Amino acid sequence: METKPPTPRAVLVGIQTPEVDDVAHEASLEELGRLVKTLGYEVVGTVSQRREGTGAGSLLGSGKLAELAALTGGTGVVSSMAPPPRSKARARFEAAAEAAEPAEADQDAARKPEFVIVDHELSPSQIRNLERATGAEVLDRTGVIVEIFHRHAKTREAKLQVEMARLKYVAPRLRESSGGGERRQGPGAGESTLDLDRRKIRDRLAELKDHLEAVQRDSDHRRSARQDQLRVALVGYTNAGKSSLMRALTGSEVLVEDKLFATLDTTVRILQPETRPRVLISDTVGFIKQLPHDLVASFRSTLTEALEASLLLFVVDASDPTYEAQLEVTRGVLREIGADAVPSRLVLNKMDRVDAAGRAALIEKHPDAILLSAHAPEDVSALRGTIIAFFEAEMVEDVLALSYAQQGLIGEIYNSVRVLSEEYDESGRVLKVRGLPGVIARLKRSLAAS
Numbered sequence: 001m002e003t004k005p006p007t008p009r010a011v012l013v014g015i016q017t018p019e020v021d022d023v024a025h026e027a028s029l030e031e032l033g034r035l036v037k038t039l040g041y042e043v044v045g046t047v048s049q050r051r052e053g054t055g056a057g058s059l060l061g062s063g064k065l066a067e068l069a070a071l072t073g074g075t076g077v078v079s080s081m082a083p084p085p086r087s088k089a090r091a092r093f094e095a096a097a098e099a100a101e102p103a104e105a106d107q108d109a110a111r112k113p114e115f116v117i118v119d120h121e122l123s124p125s126q127i128r129n130l131e132r133a134t135g136a137e138v139l140d141r142t143g144v145i146v147e148i149f150h151r152h153a154k155t156r157e158a159k160l161q162v163e164m165a166r167l168k169y170v171a172p173r174l175r176e177s178s179g180g181g182e183r184r185q186g187p188g189a190g191e192s193t194l195d196l197d198r199r200k201i202r203d204r205l206a207e208l209k210d211h212l213e214a215v216q217r218d219s220d221h222r223r224s225a226r227q228d229q230l231r232v233a234l235v236g237y238t239n240a241g242k243s244s245l246m247r248a249l250t251g252s253e254v255l256v257e258d259k260l261f262a263t264l265d266t267t268v269r270i271l272q273p274e275t276r277p278r279v280l281i282s283d284t285v286g287f288i289k290q291l292p293h294d295l296v297a298s299f300r301s302t303l304t305e306a307l308e309a310s311l312l313l314f315v316v317d318a319s320d321p322t323y324e325a326q327l328e329v330t331r332g333v334l335r336e337i338g339a340d341a342v343p344s345r346l347v348l349n350k351m352d353r354v355d356a357a358g359r360a361a362l363i364e365k366h367p368d369a370i371l372l373s374a375h376a377p378e379d380v381s382a383l384r385g386t387i388i389a390f391f392e393a394e395m396v397e398d399v400l401a402l403s404y405a406q407q408g409l410i411g412e413i414y415n416s417v418r419v420l421s422e423e424y425d426e427s428g429r430v431l432k433v434r435g436l437p438g439v440i441a442r443l444k445r446s447l448a449a450s
């Protein structure tokens with residue numbers, strides 16, 4: 001008989017520190033819930049507490065900790081005994097997942113959550129303490145995001161990058177497996193199993209780094225081939241609708257999903273209907289608050305794509321009450337990598353979900369923004385017009401002279417600038433062209449050199 005392993009259950013935990021207001025706190029937990037669902041877990045409860053900070057050894061006060069432990073079936077106390085005890089719920093869950101036995105319906109309803117998911121970055125000892133008190137497995141926000149990236153990575157580059165970020169996340173959180181500080185015999189003698197695991201991780205990281213560099217040399221090559229083209233990058237918070245716009249603008253079949261981090265790889269497509277010169281649109285990985293630093297750094301190809309674009313479209317889900325905070329996260333990450341010098345336009349998406357009063361308020365707050373819905377063809381075609389007008393305004397007219405020996409360059413010229421007229425004289429062809437100044441300068445250089 002076909003049986004599915006039971007859906008893991010999770011309790012969310014959030015601390016509301018004094019600088020965080022109620023709306024932001026709620027939104028953050030809601031977003032964590034969506035991240036957890038993206039992982040395929042079911043959220044069965046939330047425990048939240050106001051505290052001065054998130055640094056306490058067991059994160060929560062003892063009363064709240066007991067409340068959480070009551071949900072997960074743990075003891076509620078942080079005993080100093082290693083390893084952390086497993087709750088009956090978690091043991092049953094693991095046994096069921098292994099045997100893939102159908103869980104009885106009533107037993108399933110009574111199943112306690114096997115995961116505690118905390119909306120903050122935790123230290124390894126906080127994770128250990130919470131696991132001891134709850135008997136559940138504890139993941140923090142970073143752990144969840146790293147896990148999602150791990151599952152969604154498709155291309156070789158993304159996979160390598162995510163494995164590196166994951167190892168960097170895991171390494172400091174490794175704990176002694178049962179048997180504690182036992183010493184090994186033979187090669188590596190004198191190292192504890194923990195040291196050995198850490199050494200393996202270091203070796204693996206070095207290996208990954210080499211692979212990654214090779215893959216990136218390749219993609220740098222492809223990118224530099226696109227260097228002089230008219231390029232637009234769609235950037236923004238996860239789930240804002242970047243891939244939907246990409247699809248609508250380019251007629252491509254990129255993945256659109258109501259999931260966080262549906263896109264992990266940069267894709268580049270031509271704006272349709274095609275223009276001359278043509279415009280390339282790139283879709284990029286979404287951002288999220290507290291995006292782990294290693295992951296930001298590792299998404300080099302996305303970020304480079306943004307840095308090298310002539311125009312950034314900041315896509316925002318305007319129907320989300322926290323859209324401004326989301327926009328700030330996006331701006332912050334791009335500022336960090338120096339992409340704030342690239343010209344940009346704000347695109348307020350999902351306007352079909354915003355009422356008239358909301359629309360008026362958005363216009364007042366962001367008078368220069370483009371308001372649209374990625375699902376409305378007339379909006380998308382207006383955006384296409386805006387993109388074309390942007391490049392049109394940057395373009396200049398100039399004259400290129402080709403000798404008869406240089407006719408081989410004609411294809412490249414037609415691809416990178418618009419040819420307004422062609423004339424022939426005794427020395428060759430004279431083209432009147434319109435294009436970006438940088439592109440024309442490069443064409444002149446290659447004509448002079450050939």
Ligand SMILES: Nc1nc2c(ncn2[C@@H]2O[C@H](COP(=O)(O)OP(=O)(O)OP(=O)(O)O)[C@@H](O)[C@H]2O)c(=O)[nH]1
Pocket residue numbers: 237238239240241242243244245255256257258259260261262263264284285286287349350351352353372373374375376
């Ligand atoms: N109502 C409405 N929904 C939209 C609009 N644009 C996108 N969506 C929906 O929003 C969800 C996310 O869209 P995506 O295009 O995958 O978002 P993304 O920005 O690429 O997300 P990531 O790849 O996760 O960063 C999907 O369910 C889309 O159908 C819109 O204009 N209106």
Ligand SMILES: [Mg+2]
Pocket residue numbers: 242243244255256262263283284
């Ligand atoms: Mg996407």
